[in-house]
Amino acid sequence: MHLKKVEIQGFKSFADKTEIEFKEGITAIVGPNGSGKSNVSDAIRWVLGEQSVKTLRGSKMEDIIFSGTSKRKPLGYSEVTITFDNKNGSIPIDYTEVAVTRRMFRSGESEYYINKNSCRLKDVRELFMDTGVGKDGYSIIGQGRIDEILSTRPEDRRHIFEEAAGIVKYKTRKEEAERKLDKTEANLVRIKDLIHELS
């Protein structure tokens, strides 16, 4: 799996549609301080479903939409698309190329698309689970993250290894199943109470 392209429009400092292509090998993004280098990695995190404004270095989610300059009006929405090469099938979907899009309006609502088909955030999360790419995946290492990993609690650090080992998917499914089981048990208790009342 290889990240081929990032398309950004209306996200932070990227008012105009900007396309960044990542060829095979190493790509470096260089530029003066404050020119928007970190905004590119923020855009990648955001499209993968990041919900924490702190992680995205803002104070509210609206901060990620281009807020205007002395010469340009603010924009009404932000849209980011990232495209992966999936010829080796490491993303569990029947496409050799996978494009994920997130669009957000000032009202705060986000829309997600996988290969232009509307989907839920949950679908995006599940698609990338255990690939290392998700918003919490180990493939995006931001400034200070190494220190954070080293100083974090062992239980939190374990999560990184679990993602690399490919078991997060199963753990999440187990948690979902346990939640359903709890709900069903609660319903059963209710039904028993009702039967008791009626008899």
Ligand code: ATP
């Ligand atoms: P450094 O090298 O200092 O880390 P950088 O190149 O990584 O800098 P970023 O932090 O990515 O720069 O970008 C910061 C710039 O993005 C600032 O100029 C800021 O004004 C601009 N910016 C952030 N959010 C918005 C927004 N919503 N609308 C317009 N511009 C924004």
